[in-house]
Each structure stands twice: as C-alpha cells, then as structure tokens.
Amino acid sequence: MTWDTRLRRITIMYFKKAEHAGGGSHLSCLRETLVGYNGVLTQRPGTAERSTGWWLMLLLLLFLLAPSTGYGASSCHDEHIVVTDKTEHIPLASCLWYLEDPSHKQTLSDVRNADDGLDGFTEHHQGLLNFGYTESAYWVRFDLRYVGEYEERAYILELELPLADEADLYLIEDGRIVGERQFRYDQGWEQRDLNLPNPNFTLELQQNQTVTAYLRVYTRNTFRLPLHLWAPGAYAEEIAISEFFHGAFLGAMLAIFAYNLFVTLVVREKGYLFYMLYLLFGTMFILTEQVHGQQIFGHQVFLLDKGFLHYWIIIAWLWALLMARDLLETKANAPGLDQLLSLALRGTVATLVLSLFIRYHVSMQWTVIGSVILVLLMLFASYRALRVGIPSAKTYLAAWSMVLLSVGIYAVTVMGYLPVNTITAHMPQLGFASQVVLLSFAMAKRIKVVQEQALRWNETAVANLQRYRSLFDNAIEGIFQMSLGSRFIEANPALAHMLGYRSARELLRHSPNVLEACFADPAVRARVRESLSSSGQVKGLEAAYVDHQGQERWASVSLRAAYSPDGKPTHLEGTFVDITERKEREKVERERENERLEKEVARNSAASKSQFLANMSHEIRTPLAAIIGYGETLMEPDLDDEQKRNSAETVVRSGRHLLDLINDILDHSKIDANKLDVEILTVNLPELIEEVRAFFAPRVREKRLDFRIIYDFPLPELIQTDPTRLRQILINLCANALKFTERGHIHVHIRCDRPQQQLVATVVDTGIGMKREQLERLFDPFAQGSSDIARQYGGTGLGLSISKRLCELLGGSIRVRSQYGEGSEFEAFVDTGSLEGVRLIHSAPEMTGRRQRLQSVATPRLKGRILYAEDNEVNRNLVSLLVRRTGAEIVHVTNGAEALELGLQGGFDVILMDIQMPVMNGRDATRALREAGVNTPVIALTANVMAEDVQDYRDAGCNDFLAKPIDKSRFYETLSLYLSPLQGEIQVTHDDQSEADPKYDGAVLVADANPDALRVIEAQLRGMGLDVVVADTGPRAVQLAMAKTVRMVFLGHDLPEMSAVDVMRLLRQTGFRRPIVAYLPQGMHSEPLAEAGFDEILVEPVAESIGATLARHMPPAPEDQVVQEASEDPAMKALQGQFVAGLPARLESMAQARQQGNWEQLQMHAHQLKGSAGAMGYPLITERAGELEAALRAQELNRANELSAIVEQLLREAFSTNGH
Known part of the structure; x- marks a missing residue:
C-alpha cells in the first residue's frame, strides 16, 4: 500500500469520526482514527512513493481547522440550548447573543430592558466570538433547558480566558434571579468555584427548567469568548489532559534550564548565558500568560501578575537578539546584518522603557505586533547566516521557523482572526518548546564545531610550534626568555654566539644575569628596570654590552613581559640584535658631520666676526678720532678756559663710550669661554631700581622722551641676586630702547611673580620696532637688525646677547614682542630667591621711603691683637683705619715669612692674611702655622x-x-666673631652721622599751600646752603620756575588753583628738565602721582628724607656707594689721596713692565690694584685688574696687553678726575 493510499484513508476516516461526533473533541476523533487504522503509518514506503509529503501538511491543517467545524456546525440555534443526560460538552461560542458596554456602567436591569428593545442583543451564530483588543465590556446571553431523567443535575460553565479581569454570571428564571456568580482576576483561589486558571462557574439545572444566563466579561487583554458547558466527568477528563500538558511543558523547561545552567557554568560562553536567560524569561511569559504561576505560587509572587506580561516578552526578546548576534557571529561574518540586529536591540530597549509610561492595553498590543516583526527578522537573520556558511544557522533557522508558525498562529488567534482550540491556545508553548530544543541542538552543534576548531587549532599550534622552534633555532637575531629574577630560561644559538658562548646550552649553564649581560652601563640597567616596572616593556633600546670574551659591542634590545590569565607577570621575552657595525658606521658619519658643522660654524663665526669688526672699525674709530682730535686741540696754547673744558669733556665722553664698547666685548668673551660668573647677594630692590633710574633718567631727558618706572605692587624689599649683573641687564635693555626711540616714551614695569619667585622687568618703548625675521636672530652675538641699522644707530650688537645670557645665569630668561613701526617690549625674568619672611612693599611712597633709608655701618668696640700680613701699603693703611676705630691693636708685616715668624711667637687673637705676597704667600704661611700647632684664627x-x-x-x-x-659691614661682622667686645665702653658710631649735613649750591623751588610746612622745608634747605624760592599756588610755582634758575622743584600735593600733577605736566611741556619731586601725607594713595611721572615721591615728614633726595639729584652721580662713603670720612679721603698720588709712579712701572715683557711685575701690580682700588672708590679698576691678573696667570699675553692698556687708561682717568 502506498503512502498516498494510506494518508487518503486516514483523512476519510477522520472526517467520518468528526461528523459523527458533531462538535465533540477533535483530539478524540484523531485518536480514534489513528487507533482504528493501526499500523498504517508504521510501514516503510518505497522510494518512488516519497512524493506525497503534501498529505502531511494537509493532515496538520485538518488538525488545526477541525475545531472550527465543531464551533460552526452547532445545533444550538433553536429557542433553547437543550441539555440531556448524555451531554458531556457543548461549545457555546456560536450559541450566543451579545451586547457591547463601552462605558462599563450597564447593570443587569439595563441589559434586560435593552433585551426587549430594538437596540438589544445581537445574535452570534458563526465561529468564536473574538473582538481582539478592546476597552469595552460585553454582555452575552443564552438559554439553557435541562430535559434529563434527574430532577437536578450539575454542569460547569467554563470561560477559556485565564487573563480575564472580570466575569459576572446571572441566572434568570421567570424574571427572577435564581443564581449569581462573580470572578475577579486578583481574587483568592479559595473564592473560585474550582481552583483552576480559567474562570468557571458551577450550574445546578432543574429538570425541564429553562434559565436565561447573562454573562458580563471584561479584559484588558485580547477579548475572545471560548465558552463551554461541561459535564463534570468530561470536564475532569479535559482538565487532566490540559494540566498534564502544562505540567509536562513546565517540567521540560525546568530540565532544559537546569541543563543549560550547568553547561553555561562549564563552558563560560556568553552565548549560553544569553540562551539561558532567554529560556528563563520565555518561561516566565508562559507561566504568567496561562496563570499557572499564580496557581502554583499564589498572589504573593507579584512578578507573575499579568501586569508584567509584556515586560517578560520584551526582556526575552532582548536576550534573544543578543543570542542571535553571538550564535550567528554577525559582527564578524555579516556586519550589515549585525547593524540591523543592533538597531532592533535598541528598539526593544526603547520599547521596554516606553512601556513603563504608557497604558497596559496599548503596550500589550504593540508588544504582540513587535514580536511578529522580530520573528520575521530572526528568520531573515538565520537565513542570511545560512547563506554565509555559519554551521549553526540551519538549526537556528528551523528553531525560529517553529516560533514563526506558533507565535504567528497564536497572534492571529488572539487578534480574533482564528478560532480558539486546544492547539491554537497552546501554540506559544508548543512553538517555544520546539524552539528551545532546536536551539539546544544549535548550541550543542556550536560546541562541537568549537571543539573541532580547537582540535584543528591545536594541530596548527603544534605545527606552528615546530616551525617556531625551527625559526627560533635558526634565527640570526637573538631570541630569549628570562625569569623575573633576571636569569635565562631559554635562548637561541644566535644569542649565545653574540654573547660570546659556543652554544645556547653553555649560555644557560653559566646562567649570567640577563640585564648585566645585555647592558654594560648600570644607569641603562636601572632605566630598563624602571621601564619594565611602569609599562612592562622596552622597545628597541640601543646600548653597549660586553661579551663573554670582554669585548665591548652594541645591540638593540627589546623586552616584553608575559602575563598569566589572572594578569600576573610570569616571565619576560626579548630580542637581541647586534648593531656594532652600524654604530661604528654612524660614529664615522657623525665625526664627519661634526667636522662639517664645525667648519660651517667656523665660517659663520668668521663671517659674523668680520661683520662685527667692520662695524667696530667705525664704532671704535669715531670716539678715537674725537679723543685724538680734541686731545690735539688741548695742546694749542691760545684756547680759553671754556674751550679747554669743552674739549676735555668731549675726550672724557668719547673715552667712556669707547670703554663701554670694550666692556661689552670682554663680557662676551667671558660668556663665550663659559667664565662669566655671578655672585648671589642680598639686594635692596628699591635702591637698585633707584640707581638704574638715576643713571638713565638724564640720558632720556636729553632726547625729550617720557621715562617712567611703574611698579606693580606688592614688591619684595630684598631679593637674592647679583646686583651688578641685574643692574647691567636693566641698563642694557633701557639703552637699547633709548637707541631706537626718537619720540614717545620708555616705560619700565617692575613686578614680582611670587608663586614662581621671579622678578619681572618689562621695558616698553615706542621706537622703530622690529620685523619677524629680525626677531629670529635678535639675541645672536654681533647681530643687529640690519647693516643699515648698524650704520645708523651704531653699537656692538652684543648688549642683548649679554643680557640674555645674564638672565639665564640668574635663573630666568628674556622674552621680546615687537611690532614694526610701533615699538618693542622686552621682558626680563630673574630669580628672587626665597621670598618667605621677606617684607613686601605695597605703595610708591613706601618704595621711596625704603630706598631713602641709607644703610649705616655700625662700628663695634673690640679688644684684642691683630696680625695683618699685606704687601700693599694702601690696603695696610685702609685696614689700620678700620681696625683702630674698633679699639683693637694691629701689627703689620709685609710678607708671609714675617707673618709666620710673628705668628709662631704667639700673642695674637686673629691673623689677617693676604694670599699673594712676596717671599712666602699667605697660603703657605697659614699651612706652616697649622703644621707648627698654632691654632690662632x-x-x-x-x-x-x-x-x-x-x-x-x-x-x-x-x-x-x-x-x-x-x-666694612662684612669686615666688622667677621672681626666681631673672633675678638671680644670692649667691656664697659660699648659705643656704636654710624658713618652717615660722622659728618655734618653736606652743603649745596644753587636755588630750589618749594610750592605748598601750608605755610607751616613751607617754613620747615625752607629752613632745612637753607641750612644746607641752598637758596629757596617759595610759592603758595600752582600758577605761581610755574611762573617762578620759568623765571628763576632753579635746580630742583618740590611740590606739595594740594596746591590751590592748579594741582601738583598739572604743574609738573605744564613745566615739562615748556621744556623744564630739572628734577621735580612731590610730597604727600602718610596714608595717601600715591599711584596718580607715580603715573604722572614725578622724579620722586616723598612721604611727610620730609625732613627725614630730603637730604638723601638732594644727594641723588643735586650733585654729580657717584660711580659707587663706596666712593660716597669714602668722601664722607676725612681719614678715608686721606687714604684716597695717597692712593691717587701714587698712580703716576704705578703707571710708569706698569708701562715699563709691559714694554720689557716683565709679566710677573705686571701681574704683581694687577693683584695690588685688584685688592685696593675698589676700597678707594674705583670698582671698575678692581674688576679690570682682576681680569688682567687672570690673563697673565693663563699666559694669554695678547689679551693681557689689551687689558693692561685699559687699566692704565682707567688709572689716568682716576688721576685726572681728582685734580692731579
């Protein structure tokens, strides 16, 4: 018998059974059909009979649609539904009258009244009553009449809608209510007639009695009305089968979940985790949707409430999408598909979030529609993966095909387009179970594929390991492994040969320290350890190493740490490449390049020096020509005194200009030879700034420029720096600004960057400015903006270069900004030293007051005997003068031998020892004293x-x-450490009080509206020998200043009719260039006066500071403070006169020594001048004499000749300046 014949006979038999049953259970019909035709399906078909598979599909369709026959072919459209004793089951879906209640407000009375009218109930007589998703409640009516043999018989009315929210049943007989039942979704299970998921009601029907049943139903889920009337026995049989089905399903899900949980824990793959979570939430959906969760656990587990139904669907889809991406490997094999799945994943997450805020009814509807879309997407994804060739895709496609079939049928059913029966009602469970089983097969197949791949990879790894071993042994580069203790674990032959061993086995046997073997320099080894500790690797480090035979070679070494799975380092792997030949080649090339660069630098230097010499030939010739020309003029006998004075001033001025040029060249030579040093001292900042102002202000006035020093307070009173070099920097920058500024102003801004501990001086001018290309080489030695600038403005081109180097030596730098045609701004930074505890100055009057407070040197009263060894008579006289003031006794010797002789005799409390002396120098004399046991300081x-x-x-x-x-202060301080104070005669003298106030010539103008203050200042000025012109108003002060010849003007702050600022500005506009000083009461802000440009600002009472102000502005500016101190002391004046009187003899001796080449004699003179000239008020002679001594000591004879001529010139100037 063919398959075709067998299936036809089975189909005919099934329809006959169904027709005979007349609406009975399609399951029993199918069961009887299959049993009655026992053995039909067990026979093997022939090969030629396999084309009848479509009969199987027909059988499945028949199985699904058979219940619709039962619902449709009903005999209940008579006046009453007749129930007999043989009735086991009546499907009431087609035997109903229904009425919609959109407002949910109709009562039983309303419904019964409506039933009598034209707008009453509507008859339903075809299929299942299904409205899909609706927000209305519905009333249904049907009549029942029992005609059996019993007086009363029980039946069960079942509503196959477990998610129904409300169901109310009313039984009416002869117009009166004879029965009433209520069902609520959230009511306790003990309140139901039967403890079952579906709403059910027990009916007691009387013999030959007709009752009308009214049933009100409301649900937020899909509305359908699969209503059944069951005999208790038949209902128990149906429930047993259904519950067995559900129990088997849940048991299977639990078993599969437990199995996959175990597999997940073993394989630790995220794909299994996604699958297990998908299974979990899918099962949660089934438990909630069929109400079995609440049946098992009760209402205590709130998560099993139907309000969470759509959440379980959405969350299950999240894990399904993640599982699809992982199982199908879309990211690696199908990027476009992976993006589509990612988009779906984001949409699902968005749906989950939105479902928290929208109504349950709408959210549930959208979730069902989205599920159908996602099933289609899964089918498409699995089909695409199958086309790509992913092994698991075929089973995955079958799994989602089952889901499509089951969920699709279920979705169409709940939307009201298919009737409800045992199969369609349980399609999600059937499809889900089939899918879960198929997905388990897919995951198992994936494990199998992974195992096969692992086996292939293992075989490949073994082959690669063999190839690697061959490569390892035959590589020309050194390859090795080392332990964390720096010992070789493995090494190839190439490394062994590079390190000087015959074989790798010999290298491992000796087991040297790897880092010591690869890196000869300990500093490099330390750097390697640091790099390994911080980053775990070293890349291409080139370093020297010493091989086993002791030869130094070069290698490029790379190291990388290897880590265990838990992230801990296990060992290090490295490569070792010998680069000795390359290093030697690079050394040769580098030497050639250095030689080329040296030649190029030499050429450039020669060119710069040539250009410099060309410029200097003009710069030096100009003052020399003036000196020679005016010097010859002075020899003419017919010159009057005025002509002689003018000629002499021109010679002096030209000589000083020439001296500045030579000083710049000498400073550059020191910088070039790295011999320029700085001496860090404690410097009074207000005094230093005042010295710069006093030096520079007259030169600025000659060009009629506005010159101001602007302070950005607060400023420290004391800083730690080299005062000479800081002064040189500021003067160089100001001189540079003055050289290139013809109109406008030059402003110096002084501020302190306290966090960085730096003093910042900014010189701003309105000169010619610079172009970008000029700025690039601005600080190069001998460089000027252009040859035209060099010719027009002159100069050496060394000032800025020297200033930059000096700033660097003082811990700072120089920055420049310039706009061509508008001006330039130079900003110099120097370190201030620690500012902790340093007093800060907060205003201009305070700044003025601080610089006016002259330092007084206290002379202590001491007792004791001092031995002084010195061959220079001037120095002996100076020290004798200083010592005698203290009260101590001093004994002189002229060389080290005499000092040794007297020192051995004892009786001295301290010995002052000159170092360079004839017969025996001071160093040898001191050493001999110590060797003889003399401990005198x-x-x-x-x-x-x-x-x-x-x-x-x-x-x-x-x-x-x-x-x-x-x-002097340092001298007295040191003596006080070694000598005892004179008891009972403590006396302190101050050099600045040893003489009366100095006398001045000329007239000064004082303008003040306060007559008392005017009289005090007038009396003090007249006591100093000055003529005083007074004014009490601003206009009067201007009139007198222009009419009288006054050397200085003092202005009170509060002048009537015209302010002090207006007076000063008007005088400056008329060409008045003499100093103008303002004074104001204490506590008054001085910023407006400081910004106006007064030469100085005093704070009342001015009696304390007016003398210092006159000293700064009235007499010629002294070259050094020591000169002023020396001139104030008669004893010092006598020593200075003695020193100057001996200058002609010294000049003659020096010239003779130089001509005869007697360098030792010349060095002796230089040494003596270095030690004595500064004390006599000639610090420049001391500085140049020191340079001359250093040049002679270094046998630099050419430079010594140049310096000797400079020193001799300075000596002549000193002699001529003092009237000799």
Whole structure:
C-alpha cells in the first residue's frame, strides 16, 4: 500500500469520526482514527512513493481547522440550548447573543430592558466570538433547558480566558434571579468555584427548567469568548489532559534550564548565558500568560501578575537578539546584518522603557505586533547566516521557523482572526518548546564545531610550534626568555654566539644575569628596570654590552613581559640584535658631520666676526678720532678756559663710550669661554631700581622722551641676586630702547611673580620696532637688525646677547614682542630667591621711603691683637683705619715669612692674611702655622673668591675669608666673631652721622599751600646752603620756575588753583628738565602721582628724607656707594689721596713692565690694584685688574696687553678726575 493510499484513508476516516461526533473533541476523533487504522503509518514506503509529503501538511491543517467545524456546525440555534443526560460538552461560542458596554456602567436591569428593545442583543451564530483588543465590556446571553431523567443535575460553565479581569454570571428564571456568580482576576483561589486558571462557574439545572444566563466579561487583554458547558466527568477528563500538558511543558523547561545552567557554568560562553536567560524569561511569559504561576505560587509572587506580561516578552526578546548576534557571529561574518540586529536591540530597549509610561492595553498590543516583526527578522537573520556558511544557522533557522508558525498562529488567534482550540491556545508553548530544543541542538552543534576548531587549532599550534622552534633555532637575531629574577630560561644559538658562548646550552649553564649581560652601563640597567616596572616593556633600546670574551659591542634590545590569565607577570621575552657595525658606521658619519658643522660654524663665526669688526672699525674709530682730535686741540696754547673744558669733556665722553664698547666685548668673551660668573647677594630692590633710574633718567631727558618706572605692587624689599649683573641687564635693555626711540616714551614695569619667585622687568618703548625675521636672530652675538641699522644707530650688537645670557645665569630668561613701526617690549625674568619672611612693599611712597633709608655701618668696640700680613701699603693703611676705630691693636708685616715668624711667637687673637705676597704667600704661611700647632684664627684677605679658591684657603688652614675690596659691614661682622667686645665702653658710631649735613649750591623751588610746612622745608634747605624760592599756588610755582634758575622743584600735593600733577605736566611741556619731586601725607594713595611721572615721591615728614633726595639729584652721580662713603670720612679721603698720588709712579712701572715683557711685575701690580682700588672708590679698576691678573696667570699675553692698556687708561682717568 502506498503512502498516498494510506494518508487518503486516514483523512476519510477522520472526517467520518468528526461528523459523527458533531462538535465533540477533535483530539478524540484523531485518536480514534489513528487507533482504528493501526499500523498504517508504521510501514516503510518505497522510494518512488516519497512524493506525497503534501498529505502531511494537509493532515496538520485538518488538525488545526477541525475545531472550527465543531464551533460552526452547532445545533444550538433553536429557542433553547437543550441539555440531556448524555451531554458531556457543548461549545457555546456560536450559541450566543451579545451586547457591547463601552462605558462599563450597564447593570443587569439595563441589559434586560435593552433585551426587549430594538437596540438589544445581537445574535452570534458563526465561529468564536473574538473582538481582539478592546476597552469595552460585553454582555452575552443564552438559554439553557435541562430535559434529563434527574430532577437536578450539575454542569460547569467554563470561560477559556485565564487573563480575564472580570466575569459576572446571572441566572434568570421567570424574571427572577435564581443564581449569581462573580470572578475577579486578583481574587483568592479559595473564592473560585474550582481552583483552576480559567474562570468557571458551577450550574445546578432543574429538570425541564429553562434559565436565561447573562454573562458580563471584561479584559484588558485580547477579548475572545471560548465558552463551554461541561459535564463534570468530561470536564475532569479535559482538565487532566490540559494540566498534564502544562505540567509536562513546565517540567521540560525546568530540565532544559537546569541543563543549560550547568553547561553555561562549564563552558563560560556568553552565548549560553544569553540562551539561558532567554529560556528563563520565555518561561516566565508562559507561566504568567496561562496563570499557572499564580496557581502554583499564589498572589504573593507579584512578578507573575499579568501586569508584567509584556515586560517578560520584551526582556526575552532582548536576550534573544543578543543570542542571535553571538550564535550567528554577525559582527564578524555579516556586519550589515549585525547593524540591523543592533538597531532592533535598541528598539526593544526603547520599547521596554516606553512601556513603563504608557497604558497596559496599548503596550500589550504593540508588544504582540513587535514580536511578529522580530520573528520575521530572526528568520531573515538565520537565513542570511545560512547563506554565509555559519554551521549553526540551519538549526537556528528551523528553531525560529517553529516560533514563526506558533507565535504567528497564536497572534492571529488572539487578534480574533482564528478560532480558539486546544492547539491554537497552546501554540506559544508548543512553538517555544520546539524552539528551545532546536536551539539546544544549535548550541550543542556550536560546541562541537568549537571543539573541532580547537582540535584543528591545536594541530596548527603544534605545527606552528615546530616551525617556531625551527625559526627560533635558526634565527640570526637573538631570541630569549628570562625569569623575573633576571636569569635565562631559554635562548637561541644566535644569542649565545653574540654573547660570546659556543652554544645556547653553555649560555644557560653559566646562567649570567640577563640585564648585566645585555647592558654594560648600570644607569641603562636601572632605566630598563624602571621601564619594565611602569609599562612592562622596552622597545628597541640601543646600548653597549660586553661579551663573554670582554669585548665591548652594541645591540638593540627589546623586552616584553608575559602575563598569566589572572594578569600576573610570569616571565619576560626579548630580542637581541647586534648593531656594532652600524654604530661604528654612524660614529664615522657623525665625526664627519661634526667636522662639517664645525667648519660651517667656523665660517659663520668668521663671517659674523668680520661683520662685527667692520662695524667696530667705525664704532671704535669715531670716539678715537674725537679723543685724538680734541686731545690735539688741548695742546694749542691760545684756547680759553671754556674751550679747554669743552674739549676735555668731549675726550672724557668719547673715552667712556669707547670703554663701554670694550666692556661689552670682554663680557662676551667671558660668556663665550663659559667664565662669566655671578655672585648671589642680598639686594635692596628699591635702591637698585633707584640707581638704574638715576643713571638713565638724564640720558632720556636729553632726547625729550617720557621715562617712567611703574611698579606693580606688592614688591619684595630684598631679593637674592647679583646686583651688578641685574643692574647691567636693566641698563642694557633701557639703552637699547633709548637707541631706537626718537619720540614717545620708555616705560619700565617692575613686578614680582611670587608663586614662581621671579622678578619681572618689562621695558616698553615706542621706537622703530622690529620685523619677524629680525626677531629670529635678535639675541645672536654681533647681530643687529640690519647693516643699515648698524650704520645708523651704531653699537656692538652684543648688549642683548649679554643680557640674555645674564638672565639665564640668574635663573630666568628674556622674552621680546615687537611690532614694526610701533615699538618693542622686552621682558626680563630673574630669580628672587626665597621670598618667605621677606617684607613686601605695597605703595610708591613706601618704595621711596625704603630706598631713602641709607644703610649705616655700625662700628663695634673690640679688644684684642691683630696680625695683618699685606704687601700693599694702601690696603695696610685702609685696614689700620678700620681696625683702630674698633679699639683693637694691629701689627703689620709685609710678607708671609714675617707673618709666620710673628705668628709662631704667639700673642695674637686673629691673623689677617693676604694670599699673594712676596717671599712666602699667605697660603703657605697659614699651612706652616697649622703644621707648627698654632691654632690662632686666620682670615684670608684676597680678591680671588671663586669657590675653588675659597676651598683651597680652607684646606690650607684658614678659618674664614674676606673679599677685596673690603666691605666694612662684612669686615666688622667677621672681626666681631673672633675678638671680644670692649667691656664697659660699648659705643656704636654710624658713618652717615660722622659728618655734618653736606652743603649745596644753587636755588630750589618749594610750592605748598601750608605755610607751616613751607617754613620747615625752607629752613632745612637753607641750612644746607641752598637758596629757596617759595610759592603758595600752582600758577605761581610755574611762573617762578620759568623765571628763576632753579635746580630742583618740590611740590606739595594740594596746591590751590592748579594741582601738583598739572604743574609738573605744564613745566615739562615748556621744556623744564630739572628734577621735580612731590610730597604727600602718610596714608595717601600715591599711584596718580607715580603715573604722572614725578622724579620722586616723598612721604611727610620730609625732613627725614630730603637730604638723601638732594644727594641723588643735586650733585654729580657717584660711580659707587663706596666712593660716597669714602668722601664722607676725612681719614678715608686721606687714604684716597695717597692712593691717587701714587698712580703716576704705578703707571710708569706698569708701562715699563709691559714694554720689557716683565709679566710677573705686571701681574704683581694687577693683584695690588685688584685688592685696593675698589676700597678707594674705583670698582671698575678692581674688576679690570682682576681680569688682567687672570690673563697673565693663563699666559694669554695678547689679551693681557689689551687689558693692561685699559687699566692704565682707567688709572689716568682716576688721576685726572681728582685734580692731579
């Protein structure tokens, strides 16, 4: 018998059974059909009979649609539904009258009244009553009449709608209510007639009694009305089958979940985790949708309430989409499909979020529609993966095909387009179970594929390992593994040969320290350890190493740490490439390049020096020509005094200009030879700024420019720097601004960057400015903006270069900004040293007051005997003068031998020892004293105070040192450490009080509206020998200043009719260039006066500071403070006169020594001048004499000749300046 014949006979038999049953259970019909035709399906078909598969599809369709026959072919359209004793089951879906209640407000009375009218109930007589998703409640009516043999018989009315929210049943007989039942979704299970998921009601029907049943139903889920009337026995049989079906399904899901949980924990793949979570939430959906969750656990588990139904669907889809991406490997094999799944995943997450805020009814409807879309997407994805060739895709496609079939049928059913029966009602469970089983197969197949891949990879790894071993053994580069303790674990033959071993086995047997073997320099090894500790690797480090035979070679080494799965380092792997030949080649090329660069630098230097010499030929010739020309003019006998004075001033001015040029060249030479040093001292900032202002202000006035120093307060009173070099920087920058500024202003801004501990001086001018290309080479030695600038403005081109280097030596730098045609701005930074505890200045009057407070040197009263060894008579007289003031006794010797002789005799409390002396120098004399056991303190007096020189003196046995020229405060401070104070006669004298106030010539103008203040200032000025012109108003002050010849103007702050600022500005506009000083009461803001440009601002009472102000502005500016101090002391004046009187003899001796080449004699003169000239008020002679001594000591004879001529010129100027 063919398959075709068998299936036809089965189909005919099934229809006959169904027709005979007349609406009975399609399951029983199918069961009886299959049993009655026992053995039909067990026979094997022939090969030619396999084309009848469509009969199987027909059988499935028949199985699904058979219940519709039962619902449609009903015999209940008579007046009453007749129930007999043989009735086991009546489907009431086609035997109903229904009425919609959109407002949910109709009562039983309303419904019964409506039933009598034209707008009453509507008859339903075809299929299942299904309205899909609706917000209305519905009333249904049907009549029942029992005609059996019993007086009363029980039947069960079942509403196959477990998610119904409300169901109310009313039984009416002869117009009266004879029965009433209520069902609520959230009511307790003990309140139901039967403890079952579906709403059910027990009916007691009387014999030959007709009752009308009214049933009101409301649900927020899909509305359908699969209503059944069951005999208790038949209902129990149906429930047993259904519950067995559900129990088997839940048991299977639990078993599959437990199995996959175990697999997930074993394989630890995220795909299994996604699958397990999908299974979990899918099961949660089934439990909630069929109400079995609440049946098992009760209402205590709120998550099983139907309000969470759509959440379980959405969350299950989230894991399904993640599982699809992982199982199908879309990210690697189908990027476009992966993006589509990612988009669906984002949409699902958005739906989950939105469902928290929209109504349950709408959210549920959208979830069902989205599920159908996602099933189609899954089918498409699995089909595309199948086309790509992913092994699991075929089973995955079958799994989602089952879901499509089941969910699709279920979705169409709940939307009201298919009737409800046992199969369609349980299609999600059937499809889900089939899908879960197929997905398990897919995951298992994936594990199998992974195992096969792992096996293939293992075989490949073994093959690769063999190839790697071959490569490892035959590589020309060194390859190795080392332990964390820096020992070789593995090494190839190439590495062994590079390190000087015959084989890798010999290398491992000796087991040297890897880092010591690969890196000869300990510093490099330390850097390697640091790099390995911080980053775990070293890349291409080139370093020297020493092989086993002791030869130094070069290698490029790379190291990388290897880590265990838990992230801990296990060992290091490295490569070792010998680069000795390349290094030697690079060395040769580098030497060639250095030689080429040196030649190029030499050529450029020669070109720069040539250009410099060309410029200097003009710069030097100009003052020389003036000196020679005016010097010859002075020899003419017919010149009057005025002509002689003008000629002499021109010679002096030209000589000073020439001296500035030479000083710049010498400073550059020091910088070029790295011999320019700085001496960090405590510097009074207001005094230093005032010195710069006093030096520069007259030169600015000659060009009629506005010159101001603007302070950005607060400023420190004291800083730690080199005052000489800081002064040189500021003067160089101001001189540069003055050179290129013809009109406008030059402003100097002083501020302090306290966080960085730097002083910032900004010089701003309105000169010609610079172009970008000029700025690039601005600080190059000998460089100027252009040859035209060099010719037009002159100069050496060294000032800015020297200033930049000096700033760097003082811990700072120089920045420049310039706009061509508008001006330039130079900003100099120098370190201030620590500012902790330093007093800060907050205003201009305070700044003025601080610089007016002259330092007084206290002379202590001491007792004791001092031995002083010095060959220079001027220095001996100076020290004798200073010592005698203290009350101590001093004994002189002229060389080291005499000092040694007297020192051994004893009786001295301290020895002052000059270092360079004839017969025996001070160093040897001190060493001999110490060797003889003499412990008398020895203080070295020397002009050589470099660090190495000082250490040399201490090594010889000196306790301390004093620098020449002698600083009085330092001298007295040092003596006080070694001599005892004179008891009972403590006396302190101050040099600035030893003489009466100085006298001045000329007239000054004082303008003040306060007559009392005017009289005080007038009396003080007249006591100093000055003629005083007074004014009490601003206009009067202007009139007198223009009419009288006054050398200085003092203005009170509060002048009537015209303010002090207006007076000053008007005088400046009329060409008045004499100093103008303002004074104001204490506590008054001075910023407006400071910004106006007064030469100085005093704070009342001015009696304390007016003398210092006159000293700064009235007499010629002194070259150094020591000169002023010396001129105030008669004894010092006598010493200075003695020094100057001996200058002609010294000049003659120096010239003779230079002509005869007697360098030792010349060095002796230089040494003596270095130690004594500064103390006599000639610091420049001391500085140049020191340079001359250094040049002679270094046998630089050409430079010594140049410096000797400079020193001789300075000596002549000193002699001529003092009237000789």
